[in-house]
Amino acid sequence: MTDPLACPDPLAERRFAYAEGLVQDHEYAAAAEVYEQALELVPDWAPGWVALGKVRERLAESEAAAAAYGQALRTDPSDRQGAGPRLARLEGQQTTALPAAYVARLFDDYAPKFEEHLIETLLYCGHELIATALDAVAPSRQFKLALDLGCGSGLAGRVLRDRVARLVGVDLSPGMIARAQETGVYDELAVADLAAFLAARPGGEADLAVAADAFCYCGDLAPVFAAAAAALAPGGLFVFTVECGSAAFALQSTMRFQHSDAHVGDAAARAGLRIAFFAGAYTRREGPAGVLGRLVALVKG
């Protein structure tokens, strides 16, 4: 199947490849020039506009970067490149959610190398942290139905399987769901937005919901927590990780959201969820340093 985001012109494709090489060599001004020449050949190719926008940002040319992201958005309104949030960040506007098409595309591309890169290079342990929280608050509890939100390739599912009778996973990325399917640990898998998925489930059906390193792709957590609370039975547990920040929720230049402790606490209280476990935790590395986050377990009262 041809990739709908592949460059449609061979000459432009060669120019883009050359420009990418210039970016690797930190020759940003030269790269921007070559990107612009290539875009004359393929003016409707959104990935090219986003590449140009990123390089303009590196050159601290905010207006030119914003114009390039605007072009990307016009040529691909579903926004598989995340031009909208990049533009909003440049303009100092708050992004409340990432485009679903962007997240799906990002993780479809990532799926073939996801586990190797995440675990061996980034020392990711979000899935193991979920087990740590369960060991702390419900060490010998067996769950009837667990929902793995943003299940990815199924790392958390493999850690949870022995504690759960029925395991259901949901993810926006078909590529990740295909990997999760291969693990054989899920009883049911769905390609969907996690909040919409939760809202469509029968109320009170689950006694466990988990989200390992998935909320960094969700902005405002209040609607997600409300939907999770509705899906949980009384006494049900909701265990997740977030990345720490000082604003309630804010999209970073990494295109991941950080959340404040206050936002997590407020969203939990409003959803009728009580904090059972709350601790600092490092989910993965970024450069030489660990990414500081929180490991949280909430209980439906």
Ligand SMILES: C[S@@+](CC[C@H](N)C(=O)[O-])C[C@H]1O[C@@H](n2cnc3c(N)ncnc32)[C@H](O)[C@@H]1O
């Ligand atoms: C960093 S991965 C973590 C995957 C898995 N939980 C793990 O621990 O390996 C984040 C996953 O969340 C999914 N995701 C992000 N936002 C989502 C949303 N709104 N609805 C469903 N899945 C989402 C992504 O597609 C991706 O597979």
